[in-house]
Amino acid sequence: MSRLAETAHTEQPWHIHELAPDFTVEDVWSFRTPGAGPDDFPTMLAAMQAAGGPAKQPWLVRALFAARWKLGALFGWDKPSAGVGERVVSLRDRLPGDLRDGRRGPDHDGMPLKAVYELDREAARELANKTVHTVMHLGWVQGANGDYELRMAVLVKPNGRFGRLYMAAIAPFRHLIVYPSLTRQWEQAWRDRDHTQAAGR
Template sequence: MGAFVNLPKTAYTSHPWRIHELTSDFSVEDVWSFRTPGAGPGDFPTMLAAMRATGGLAKQPWSSRFLFAVRWKLGALLGWDKSSAGVGGRVASLRDRLPSDVRDAPRGPDDERMPLKAVYELDMECARELANKTVHTVMHLGWVQGANGDHELRMAVLVKPNGWFGRLYMAAIAPFRYLIVYPALTRRWEQAWRDRDHTAAEQEERVSR
């Protein structure tokens, strides 16, 4: 339970996701899956809601919080995360590339605890993006049928490094992603699916008060 499941890049590239129309100039960095036992084809919104209910970085394991704290501190000291280096500054948002039918669909909520901002959200997939001085990256979430018949969440990370510095940066953080960030994320999101009914009941109770 909570084991990190890395997938071949073809698990993402072979599927007819709408994101392919927007990211021909990006490369696929990572693809992995999250187990959601008993999930059906219409449960993607349920999974997204369960993930959002788990909270932001403050509720991540200490190891992930430490890594992100170091990263944001370095970014502040070196100017990596200035608004001029972000989406709408150094790079244009992928929303500028959206076909009309996707542009008219719900965008999905943004959360100040989440640095990745919504590009679009559809019935079976969604995308978020982040840019800074090192890279323009896209987190794509898709909902597919797994080998056991249940549907499962799959995530792909797409990147466009900012020159040689961006490529060096991506290579430097790779061990931390695989050893700390991804395993922690897997445990948290798979637990969110298992706890979805309890979490939804708690939210309804808070709203009714």
Template sequence: MRLPKSAHTSLPWRIHELTPDFSIEDVWSFRTPGAGPGDFPAMLAAMRAAGGPATLNGPVRLLFALRWRLGALLGWDRASAGVGTWVASLRDRLPDDLRAAPRGPDSAALPLEPVYELDRESARELANRTVHAVMHLGWVQGANGDHELRMAVLVKPNGRFGHLYLAAIAPFRYLVVYPALTRQWERAWRTHLERTSR
């Protein structure tokens, strides 16, 4: 479910101190019934076990395939356009306590590099010729008392073209990608519950 930007900005996430020059593109919530305050690591593990974009439905895989193909043709995703080359990594901004915290595992299924992973929030980043983006995941108590997963996508577009690119892909995110991601991540949580309740 899409949430207002204040659902992210109103909470005391550590990511705020690292991204004052980024804007919030999306905030989304995922239902995790029965989840408690200490279940964020279990949720992350369940998401990783479920796989990345390659395991989503056909329309999403097609969109990602088209995007990677277009990026290859136009040079958007060259190594010289990534984190640490085209843009500095957010890890360069980490205070000492976050630098000492776990980064989180690398994942071949996700084209995002880990920045940090704590007991109730994590951040991963991606950069190319269009945008420097951060996926922030947080663990929040919902209205019914259960905890739920929240995702915020923070962006720093690369000039006018980056802004146009984000505007062009917005309908595909809202109508195709996020609904499929919601089904995958919520199903991952239910699978985790089933396995742990046996």
């Protein structure tokens, strides 16, 4: 994994640019998927799903998430009234007809980010609470060595000054703990994809 410049996301012809022009690009990261081809994005998504979400992360990451949810419960950050469809309109409501009628991708109880759309080479999920409306965008891009790789961009719309302070406060935890752990999980998921697919047959 490596952190990339914002242009690594903005210069790609993604649909998300039209859907979320009022969001700011917070982070852009790449994940190694050796030997991947142009049609392997669905394979990667399936491997990531099989690898599990936050519950399968190391104890330190799980502890950070648990602390965040406890703080959210204490201060009311995560009430349904602060979420997608309540405090903010879902990006799904911005989708043109052809995307709205297409694949959305599955939602899971253990995954707080909910699917917006899923295409052959990009997908988006969103989450909203009292601090921020955020989008995780996944894209499939040909890397410098010719293999395709996974790119993740985090787009945010902070909820006022408090939201901006919140994003600044959690940045070190994301960059030093959460993203490196996510990298190990997702890159291992790609390496294990053949075993995972065989077990699912």
